[in-house]
Amino acid sequence: MHCHVDLMQSMDEFSKAALEERINLLAMTTTPKAFEIEQKRIGNFSNVQVALGLHPQLVFDRFQELGLIEKYIHVTKFVGEIGLDFNKQFYHSKELQIDVFSQIIKWCQRSPMKIISIHSVRSDKDVLDILEKYDCTKHNKCILHWYSGTLKQLDRAIELGCFFSVNEYMLNSRNGQSIIQRIPVERLLLESDAPFISDIKTVEQLKRSLRHCINELSVLKGNEVPMCIFETSHRLLEIY
Numbered sequence: 225m226h227c228h229v230d231l232m233q234s235m236d237e238f239s240k241a242a243l244e245e246r247i248n249l250l251a252m253t254t255t256p257k258a259f260e261i262e263q264k265r266i267g268n269f270s271n272v273q274v275a276l277g278l279h280p281q282l283v284f285d286r287f288q289e290l291g292l293i294e295k296y297i298h299v300t301k302f303v304g305e306i307g308l309d310f311n312k313q314f315y316h317s318k319e320l321q322i323d324v325f326s327q328i329i330k331w332c333q334r335s336p337m338k339i340i341s342i343h344s345v346r347s348d349k350d351v352l353d354i355l356e357k358y359d360c361t362k363h364n365k366c367i368l369h370w371y372s373g374t375l376k377q378l379d380r381a382i383e384l385g386c387f388f389s390v391n392e393y394m395l396n397s398r399n400g401q402s403i404i405q406r407i408p409v410e411r412l413l414l415e416s417d418a419p420f421i422s423d424i425k426t427v428e429q430l431k432r433s434l435r436h437c438i439n440e441l442s443v444l445k446g447n448e449v450p451m452c453i454f455e456t457s458h459r460l461l462e463i464y
Contacts, residue, residue, distance in 0.1 A: 225250045225389040225457060226304070226341050226369045226415035229272070230262045232425065241427040243271045247434075248461055252305040252341060254279035256292030259300075273339075273461055275302035280309040280343055283324050284317040290324060297331045301462075304341030305369065308351050322350065329358050336363035339460050341389070348373025352380055361385040365460055369415060370394065371403060378406055387456070389415035392422065392433050395440040409445055409452050413460075414438070 229251040232238040242249055248271045253259040259276045266272050276296050278289065297303070306328050308321050332338045340360075344351040348371070355361055367387040371378065372394075381388075388407050391414075394400030404412070416433050418424035424433060441449045 225367060225413040225460070226252055226391075227418040227424075227430075228252050228254070228420070229266060230258055231419050235262065235266050238427060239266045239269045239272050242430070243269060245427055245431060247271065247427065247430065248457070249273070250275060250302060250304070250339070250341065250461060253277040254282055254305060255286050256289045256296065259296060260292070273302050274300070275304040275339075275341060276300050277303065277305040277341075278324060278328070279305050280307050280317075280321045280325065280345075281314050283321050284314075287320060287324055290327065293328055294331060297328075298335045301337065302339050302341075303328065303332060304339075304367075305343050306340065307343030307369075308345070308347035309343060310346040310350075322354070325351070326354050326358075329354055329360050332364050333358050333360060338364040339367065340364055341367045341369050344368055344371065344373060346373075348377040348381070352377055352384065355384060355386075367413060367460075370417060372399070375403070375406060378403060382406075382408065382411065387411045387413055387460075389413040390437065390441070391415045391417055392436050392440075395437060395444070401444060404441070404444060409449055410456060412441070412445070412449065412453055413457055414453055 229235045251274045262274050267274050308325055361384045367389050369389050371388050390404055414437055416430055424430050438450050
């Protein structure tokens with residue numbers, strides 16, 4: 225539910241190999257211009273959905289592409305990667321990030337029924353404030369990607385109806401495990417954040433990462449987890 229296919233050596237070959245392995249992909253883009261390219265290159269693969277994004281880490285340099293978000297928001301159901309990142313190296317653009325994220329969420333409300341993958345590093349309260357302000361979770365499915373915030377805000381996100389995509393780094397950390405244990409099983413989704421986790425470059429490596437996640441989730445949350453995640457993911461992706 226969250227990977228960066230355009231950062232693979234060949235997005236076409238990677239998508240084809242994933243199709244042969246029966247792996248469905250929600251492909252994030254980090255800029256609207258990347259969305260245009262990726263949609264043309266792999267948008268016709270039956271196992272791939274391309275999301276329209278503007279990554280918060282790139283907002284300072286690429287905010288002028290916001291008009292392309294407005295252009296395409298009405299023709300795609302999938303939005304991501306968007307959100308806020310208040311780590312030290314990106315904190316200088318905090319107010320601009322908030323403006324951009326708020327605007328995208330407002331557009332999602334005007335053109336609803338979106339699947340939205342959201343980055344929320346050191347910004348979980350602000351992200352949820354914006355989702356709540358625009359009542360975004362009422363008519364859209366909001367997925368918090370690699371959530372690492374407080375348990376207080378986690379409970380708030382669950383109450384708002386958010387979903388959570390989890391990866392092997394989360395499952396390998398004590399904090400990640402405590403977060404996952406608190407999430408209702410029907411709100412859990414799988415992600416790889418490839419290629420950023422474990423330097424995933426091939427579909428075989430992706431398979432290993434996802435299998436590891438499923439195995440660890442089954443231990444942590446119960447044997448019903450794989451089928452529940454499968455059903456939730458297919459419903460959101462509309463791939464069968």
